Amino acid sequence: MTDRDLDRVEGLISQLLEEHPPAETPETEFWGAQYDLGLAWVWHPEGEGGLGLPRRYQTVINRRLTEAGASIDNRARNVLGIGMGAGVLAAHGTPEQKQRWLRPMFTTEEIWCQMFSEPGAGSDVAGLATMAVKDGDEWVVNGQKVWTTLAHLAKWGMLVARTDPGVPKHQGLTYFVVDMESSGVEVRPLYQITGEAEFNEVFFNDARIPDANRIDAVGAGWRVALTTLMNERVAIGGNTVPRGSGRIAEAIDAWKRYGGGDPALRDELVRLWSEVEAARLTAIRADEMADAGIPGPEGSTGKLAWADNNKAVMSFTLELMGLDGTLFPGGYELIRPTEFENRPPQHGFLRTRANSIEGGTSEVMLNILAERVLGLPGDPRVDKDLPWKEVPRG
Amino acid sequence: MAEVRVSYTPTEETTLLRNTAREFLSNRLPMATVREMMMTPDGFDRAVWEEMAELGWVGLAIPEEHGGAGYGTTELSVIFEEMGRMVTPGPFFATVGLAVPVILGLADEAQKSGLLPGIAAGEIIATVAAFEGSRDWGLENVETTATRDGDGWVLEGVKPHVLDGHLADLILVVARTDQGLAVFPVGAGADGLTVEQVDVLDPTRRQATVTLEGVRAAAPLGSGPAGDALPRALGVASALLACEQAGGAQRCLEMSTEYAKTRHQFGRPIGSFQAVKHRCAQMLVKVEHARSVAYHAVRVTEDPAEFAIAAPLAASVASESYVWAAGENIQIHGGIGFTWEHDAHLYLKRAKSSSLLLGDPRYHRRTLGDALGL
Numbered sequence: 001m002t003d004r005d006l007d008r009v010e011g012l013i014s015q016l017l018e019e020h021p022p023a024e025t026p027e028t029e030f031w032g033a034q035y036d037l038g039l040a041w042v043w044h045p046e047g048e049g050g051l052g053l054p055r056r057y058q059t060v061i062n063r064r065l066t067e068a069g070a071s072i073d074n075r076a077r078n079v080l081g082i083g084m085g086a087g088v089l090a091a092h093g094t095p096e097q098k099q100r101w102l103r104p105m106f107t108t109e110e111i112w113c114q115m116f117s118e119p120g121a122g123s124d125v126a127g128l129a130t131m132a133v134k135d136g137d138e139w140v141v142n143g144q145k146v147w148t149t150l151a152h153l154a155k156w157g158m159l160v161a162r163t164d165p166g167v168p169k170h171q172g173l174t175y176f177v178v179d180m181e182s183s184g185v186e187v188r189p190l191y192q193i194t195g196e197a198e199f200n201e202v203f204f205n206d207a208r209i210p211d212a213n214r215i216d217a218v219g220a221g222w223r224v225a226l227t228t229l230m231n232e233r234v235a236i237g238g239n240t241v242p243r244g245s246g247r248i249a250e251a252i253d254a255w256k257r258y259g260g261g262d263p264a265l266r267d268e269l270v271r272l273w274s275e276v277e278a279a280r281l282t283a284i285r286a287d288e289m290a291d292a293g294i295p296g297p298e299g300s301t302g303k304l305a306w307a308d309n310n311k312a313v314m315s316f317t318l319e320l321m322g323l324d325g326t327l328f329p330g331g332y333e334l335i336r337p338t339e340f341e342n343r344p345p346q347h348g349f350l351r352t353r354a355n356s357i358e359g360g361t362s363e364v365m366l367n368i369l370a371e372r373v374l375g376l377p378g379d380p381r382v383d384k385d386l387p388w389k390e391v392p393r394g
Numbered sequence: 395m396a397e398v399r400v401s402y403t404p405t406e407e408t409t410l411l412r413n414t415a416r417e418f419l420s421n422r423l424p425m426a427t428v429r430e431m432m433m434t435p436d437g438f439d440r441a442v443w444e445e446m447a448e449l450g451w452v453g454l455a456i457p458e459e460h461g462g463a464g465y466g467t468t469e470l471s472v473i474f475e476e477m478g479r480m481v482t483p484g485p486f487f488a489t490v491g492l493a494v495p496v497i498l499g500l501a502d503e504a505q506k507s508g509l510l511p512g513i514a515a516g517e518i519i520a521t522v523a524a525f526e527g528s529r530d531w532g533l534e535n536v537e538t539t540a541t542r543d544g545d546g547w548v549l550e551g552v553k554p555h556v557l558d559g560h561l562a563d564l565i566l567v568v569a570r571t572d573q574g575l576a577v578f579p580v581g582a583g584a585d586g587l588t589v590e591q592v593d594v595l596d597p598t599r600r601q602a603t604v605t606l607e608g609v610r611a612a613a614p615l616g617s618g619p620a621g622d623a624l625p626r627a628l629g630v631a632s633a634l635l636a637c638e639q640a641g642g643a644q645r646c647l648e649m650s651t652e653y654a655k656t657r658h659q660f661g662r663p664i665g666s667f668q669a670v671k672h673r674c675a676q677m678l679v680k681v682e683h684a685r686s687v688a689y690h691a692v693r694v695t696e697d698p699a700e701f702a703i704a705a706p707l708a709a710s711v712a713s714e715s716y717v718w719a720a721g722e723n724i725q726i727h728g729g730i731g732f733t734w735e736h737d738a739h740l741y742l743k744r745a746k747s748s749s750l751l752l753g754d755p756r757y758h759r760r761t762l763g764d765a766l767g768l
């Protein structure tokens with residue numbers, strides 16, 4: 001039975017490659033055709049970019065397309081849309097919403113961003129304060145979001161806003177899709193410790209959203225947001241990558257250039273390599289268990305290990321480099337980065353500090369592991385039953 | 395770098411073995427029994443060994459033609475993992491984890507036919523006398539000698555750390571010949587052989603000093619020098635030990651989690667404090683990592699290049715994870731965790747001892763660095 005599904009997938013891949021030879025087809029056209037054949041998100045239903053098959057077939061698809069010279073860069077270029085937004089639309093969108101948004105999302109003709117965090121709502125994202133007030137068929141939005149990746153390029157933004165301040169925090173949220181080009185939406189770069197602005201701040205001043213762009217029910221925003229966050233953590237930590245790739249490769253390069261055979265440094269290098277490899281094997285095992293439908297904790301540990309390992313590896317890489325580790329080639333420049341590959345290790349050392357903050361801090365991840373996987377009791381929550389407007393903030 | 399994909403999904407066999415092992419160990423060797431046994435002179439009860447043999451565990455990875463069940467290290471590793479959970483005392487690791495891989499890796503067919511059926515049947519408890527210098531896990535400075543004498547050999551030397559040597563009917567002695575290290579089977583009653591138990595950190599896994607004074611032996615395993623087969627066999631032992639360590643670490647996590655849910659201080663379960671719950675969650679991460687590397691290693695024993703990486707990876711990661719988890723387990727239990735009455739110390743002792751038996755984590759990382767060409 002599985003083989004028949006695989007045959008079908010393989011057949012459609014061949015058809016795609018024959019009808020749209022990657023070398024001669026513009027990327028957006030190719031991705032459109034890929035979507036139409038159900039090879040975009042293979043686990044989505046037919047007509048929504050998928051074939052209703054298990055996720056593992058996507059690995060086959062991506063591998064064959066890459067081998068045939070087709071680009072799968074859309075996934076990186078529109079990472080918040082394809083990686084998370086699609087999951088939200090699949091789970092909570094109306095047929096009209098899916099029809100309108102999924103295809104141009106996949107082709108990258110419309111870039112997506114996600115607006116959850118606020119200056120006053122980081123780990124406690126459910127405490128957010130951006131307000132949406134109903135006005136006829138529209139919602140009027142005021143407030144500020146922060147750490148918004150791709151907002152400056154985005155056509156659409158996933159927004160969680162407070163629609164009822166009179167109920168406890170989780171109950172008063174609603175999920176919207178906002179046109180980032182509409183008036184009342186202002187995007188400003190947010191410069192981070194590397195000097196670069198990968199992220200943005202987004203300001204809403206009486207921005208208006210049609211009610212048709214609301215996802216799921218009024219007050220259901222937290223449930224929808226959880227779908228996004230779970231997808232985000234899978235997208236960040238759950239990738240299975242080749243052995244020795246990623247940040248550890250930078251440490252190995254530095255070892256070869258600077259290590260001089262020092263046994264203490266070598267022990268630390270191999271220790272870090274082992275940590276990374278143990279996490280990688282855990283991700284592979286988790287994928288396999290998930291495919292086999294065997295629930296287990298393997299998948300939940302990935303984001304945490306990824307963050308810890310990245311920070312440790314890049315910190316060690318600078319130590320390997322000795323005095324050269326004190327340099328910052330190219331200097332600091334307050335710019336929007338366009339190049340994300342081949343950055344010097346000093347840049348990586350700074351950038352990885354965010355790994356244990358973005359997509360859920362490591363402390364929050366530990367809470368999640370302890371409470372959801374191990375079943376430990378939650379922290380006492382003083383704000384749990386209070387109306388949001390009565391909870392102290394600052 | 396090369397990458398080998400294997401399946402980690404439980405099979406019908408491994409699931410059945412796991413269920414049987416968990417049931418047998420919790421009925422026959424519950425913690426109360428483990429604690430009684432660890433205070434006896436031998437630290438073990440031979441009747442239990444016979445039951446394990448009857449269950450097919452001792453011969454599980456011995457080929458059928460030599461009296462075993464013909465399974466691989468993947469299936470066998472399940473027993474080790476389950477025994478690790480229960481700090482099962484006795485010579486199972488010495489015999490099945492250490493001696494059997496050495497015989498399978500080094501012996502010729504005739505020697506296998508001579509040695510393995512008795513082991514599989516539970517009649518022969520075996521061990522390996524390899525290490526001498528306290529940190530010479532690479533066996534570079536072995537001083538025990540084997541000298542030709544007529545059509546046999548004469549062994550001279552001292553082996554201070556022979557696992558379960560006091561229980562062994564068969565000791566596989568690593569000795570230096572003029573052609574390099576070789577492994578000689580020696581029967582427990584041999585003339586010139588003395589075996590003296592030593593006091594150990596982990597009373598659930600005993601050691602003896604084996605002294606060889608003019609002990610006569612027949613041909614070594616494979617009738618020649620051991621070569622690379624010996625470190626490979628020790629690698630198999632490390633991989634199986636890693637599964638035992640992963641099982642022990644998992645049990646520490648469970649003990650901590652259970653305690654953190656029920657122990658109340660300041661009017662709430664201590665597991666609701668992040669200082670405690672984060673320790674538990676970190677344990678979960680380390681336990682999952684230990685399990686991943688251990689599962690991987692026992693599944694690639696037949697692929698020399700991959701196994702050269704996987705075995706020291708498993709040994710170092712599982713060792714450190716278990717020692718750490720066993721220490722955290724005591725910390726989370728607080729005062730009660732430091733008492734003799736509580737089981738937590740059994741795991742700490744087993745963990746620390748296991749992390750030194752076949753190489754400390756740094757030794758294994760050196761081996762791993764070599765395999766990675768770093």
